[in-house]
Amino acid sequence: MTITPIAKSARVAKRSHRTLSSPWATAGAIILAAIWTVPTLGLFVSSFRPAADITTSGWWTFFAHPAVTAQNYVQTWNFVSSGITVSQTLLNSLTITLPAALFPIMLALLIAYAIAWMDFRGRHVLFVAIFALQIVPLQMLLVPLLKLYTGGVTLFGVQVFPGFAANSLGSGFAQVWITHTMSALPLATFMLHNALASIPGEVMEAAQIDGAGHGQIFLRLALPLAVPTIASYAIFQFLWVWNDLLVATIFTSGQNAPITKILADLSGVKGQDWYLLTAGTFLAVIIPLLVFFALQRFFVRGLLAGATKG
Amino acid sequence: MQAFFSWLSGLPQLAQIPIVILAFLLVVGLIILLIDVAPRPGKAYTWLRLALAVGVPVGVLALLGLERGAAPVFLLGALLGGGLFLLDARSAKGHGRLIQLALFVSPALLLLLVGLVWPTVRTIVSAFLDKTGTTFVGLDNFVWIFKSGGSGGLTSLVNTIIWVLIAPIAATAIGLVYALWVDRSRGEKILKLLIFMPMAISLVGASIIFKFLYDYRQGNQIGLLNQVMVSLGLTPVNWLQSYPLNMFLLIIILVWAQAGFAMVILSAAIKGIPTELPEAAQIDGATAAKQFFYITIPTIRPTIVVVWITISITSLKVYDIIAVTTAGFNNTSVLGYEMVRQFSLFPPQSGHSAALAVLIFVLVIPFIAYNARSLGRQA
Numbered sequence: 001m002t003i004t005p006i007a008k009s010a011r012v013a014k015r016s017h018r019t020l021s022s023p024w025a026t027a028g029a030i031i032l033a034a035i036w037t038v039p040t041l042g043l044f045v046s047s048f049r050p051a052a053d054i055t056t057s058g059w060w061t062f063f064a065h066p067a068v069t070a071q072n073y074v075q076t077w078n079f080v081s082s083g084i085t086v087s088q089t090l091l092n093s094l095t096i097t098l099p100a101a102l103f104p105i106m107l108a109l110l111i112a113y114a115i116a117w118m119d120f121r122g123r124h125v126l127f128v129a130i131f132a133l134q135i136v137p138l139q140m141l142l143v144p145l146l147k148l149y150t151g152g153v154t155l156f157g158v159q160v161f162p163g164f165a166a167n168s169l170g171s172g173f174a175q176v177w178i179t180h181t182m183s184a185l186p187l188a189t190f191m192l193h194n195a196l197a198s199i200p201g202e203v204m205e206a207a208q209i210d211g212a213g214h215g216q217i218f219l220r221l222a223l224p225l226a227v228p229t230i231a232s233y234a235i236f237q238f239l240w241v242w243n244d245l246l247v248a249t250i251f252t253s254g255q256n257a258p259i260t261k262i263l264a265d266l267s268g269v270k271g272q273d274w275y276l277l278t279a280g281t282f283l284a285v286i287i288p289l290l291v292f293f294a295l296q297r298f299f300v301r302g303l304l305a306g307a308t309k310g
Numbered sequence: 311m312q313a314f315f316s317w318l319s320g321l322p323q324l325a326q327i328p329i330v331i332l333a334f335l336l337v338v339g340l341i342i343l344l345i346d347v348a349p350r351p352g353k354a355y356t357w358l359r360l361a362l363a364v365g366v367p368v369g370v371l372a373l374l375g376l377e378r379g380a381a382p383v384f385l386l387g388a389l390l391g392g393g394l395f396l397l398d399a400r401s402a403k404g405h406g407r408l409i410q411l412a413l414f415v416s417p418a419l420l421l422l423l424v425g426l427v428w429p430t431v432r433t434i435v436s437a438f439l440d441k442t443g444t445t446f447v448g449l450d451n452f453v454w455i456f457k458s459g460g461s462g463g464l465t466s467l468v469n470t471i472i473w474v475l476i477a478p479i480a481a482t483a484i485g486l487v488y489a490l491w492v493d494r495s496r497g498e499k500i501l502k503l504l505i506f507m508p509m510a511i512s513l514v515g516a517s518i519i520f521k522f523l524y525d526y527r528q529g530n531q532i533g534l535l536n537q538v539m540v541s542l543g544l545t546p547v548n549w550l551q552s553y554p555l556n557m558f559l560l561i562i563i564l565v566w567a568q569a570g571f572a573m574v575i576l577s578a579a580i581k582g583i584p585t586e587l588p589e590a591a592q593i594d595g596a597t598a599a600k601q602f603f604y605i606t607i608p609t610i611r612p613t614i615v616v617v618w619i620t621i622s623i624t625s626l627k628v629y630d631i632i633a634v635t636t637a638g639f640n641n642t643s644v645l646g647y648e649m650v651r652q653f654s655l656f657p658p659q660s661g662h663s664a665a666l667a668v669l670i671f672v673l674v675i676p677f678i679a680y681n682a683r684s685l686g687r688q689a
Contacts, residue, residue, distance in 0.1 A: 026494070026496060028487075030501065032484070033504040039523050039566070040511070056530060058534070058537050095323040098331065099327065102331060103334060106338050107338075107418040107421065111417075114414035126415075126419075135671075135674060136426055137627050139646055139650070139671075142667075143660060143667075144428065144433055145425065158383050171315045174315040181425075182422070213346045214346070215342045215345040215346025243512030245633060246629045246630070249650065263515070264514055284512065285510070288512070291510070303575060
């Protein structure tokens with residue numbers, strides 16, 4: 001087998017990297033990584049210990065006297081809080097998260113395409129204004145939105161929007177979906193605009209000369225070319241919505257609650273029932289961790305492209 | 311629309327997901343189809359454009375649930391649509407272009423106006439009204455924040471300032487040091503992953519993990535921190551009830567969750583430093599410490615600032631950590647939490663709540679302004 005120049009240079013790079021690596025840096029990194037991992041490890045180990053053991057002896061004694069049980073998970077899975085089981089709240093989380101990750105992406109793509117590729121007056125102002133809306137903290141939106149959903153909108157004495165059914169059960173997940181979609185739009189528009197604007201102008205012109213309209217270009221050209229950014233943003237939004245507590249606290253109740261809300265409730269009411277909290281926490285983080293590990297590359301790329309939501 | 315959502319809410323969750331997604335994609339598909347056919351030449355398409363311009367606003371109003379009796383509003387919608395059609399027909403740049411533009415822009419724009427701009431204005435107004443939302447009270451709500459010792463306003467403001475002073479610097483510094491270390495150690499990928507993993511865990515999960523770590527009880531300790539105290543021959547401490555220590559312990563949770571973010575961004579910046587720089591410094595005999603302070607830090611300074619600002623903004627809005635661990639007791643409340651708590655009191659203190667939200671907003675502005683300025687400078 002011949003060594004290609006690229007492989008050779010990669011090997012040289014690897015060798016030079018090795019000379020740079022220092023044992024002190026490695027030791028420091030390992031120690032810090034250990035400190036960072038121990039808290040999670042403690043909870044994880046505890047979740048498999050018998051309920052009585054968790055509250056009577058430290059989890060570190062497990063390694064001397066191992067006793068493993070899946071009972072905590074079974075009990076947590078079927079535990080009823082505010083009328084629903086923990087397993088149902090997991091389904092609720094999924095039901096909230098998938099649509100709430102998709103909606104803002106599609107709507108932001110539409111407006112981002114117009115800003116990037118349709119020449120109209122005020123498009124720069126529009127873009128800057130949308131970018132600037134990222135400034136608004138979620139806390140500013142909650143109360144007015146809650147009033148809007150429940151009380152509707154009345155303009156000059158005419159009821160334009162009667163609001164959703166009085167209890168949030170009647171409208172299902174609508175309030176959470178809509179709130180997440182709206183609050184995600186500024187960041188989504190910003191990121192997707194950057195992706196769409198970086199498509200070479202010649203490509204777009206060629207498509208226009210071939211007679212394609214904006215609808216066709218959007219669907220056949222812009223959308224496929226933006227897929228990497230869409231993927232990055234989608235993962236980010238998925239994790240953000242799945243892990244959200246604030247929106248869930250305000251806009252869900254009882255039957256609609258996601259797992260984060262139930263966990264927060266249990267932490268308050270059942271703060272000493274560690275068999276519930278340990279297993280519940282891991283049930284809540286399994287899906288985001290799977291998404292994270294499987295799609296890490298996209299996630300890091302999204303972070304580097306500015307996908308941070310404070 | 312209400313009928314649709316209320317029908318949907320009766321279905322099992324797993325059926326709701328595909329149905330709502332399908333319905334949404336149908337609407338978006340229809341928008342794209344209309345965008346595509348709007349500019350076509352021919353009389354039939356002119357009629358189609360007119361029908362679109364008038365029909366879409368009227369249809370949307372009907373979907374929102376406007377009463378049939380409210381004819382003037384429907385008429386207004388139709389007139390606005392008709393106006394758009396006329397403007398479009400006279401446009402020098404060709405028929406259909408304005409209608410296309412409206413179709414592209416209006417769904418997101420309407421949601422931004424209704425969901426972000428209007429609530430922001432509304433909250434600012436509420437901050438100057440009393441709890442019933444009807445009487446103007448001037449700056450009373452803000453005065454309350456600074457005067458209310460025991461009831462949470464001032465405590466939460468002071469605590470938030472402490473959060474913002476400590477958490478971002480700690481997380482950025484740890485992220486930077488770790489990024490430097492992993493850059494020169496083996497097994498970089500796995501080591502990075504371990505620090506990075508908390509980003510995927512919710513703050514709710516992180517808070518429970520640390521609540522367990524901080525656990526305090528008589529007899530055998532099950533919290534690691536108190537076990538360490540016992541092993542050192544000290545008495546265990548009820549961490550989350552001792553102010554101001556509890557604040558710092560809660561701040562650690564955010565640092566734990568955010569250091570990975572800082573590390574990833576700073577690591578990418580460090581790898582972007584041209585290799586000639588450190589090499590030249592090495593030949594000149596610079597020590598590792600000198601290289602760090604004279605080359606690494608100045609080169610990646612803009613990135614450090616961006617990371618620090620981003621975590622500062624996150625610290626300003628903290629809610630989850632307080633809600634899960636202490637519920638604001640023992641002087642641990644922060645603005646983001648107190649705002650929700652004031653609103654959930656009975657009767658809701660909507661004026662206080664709004665004033666606290668406005669305060670977060672005002673405190674966020676300088677950070678974002680700085681970020682935007684440095685973004686502008688780079689461009």
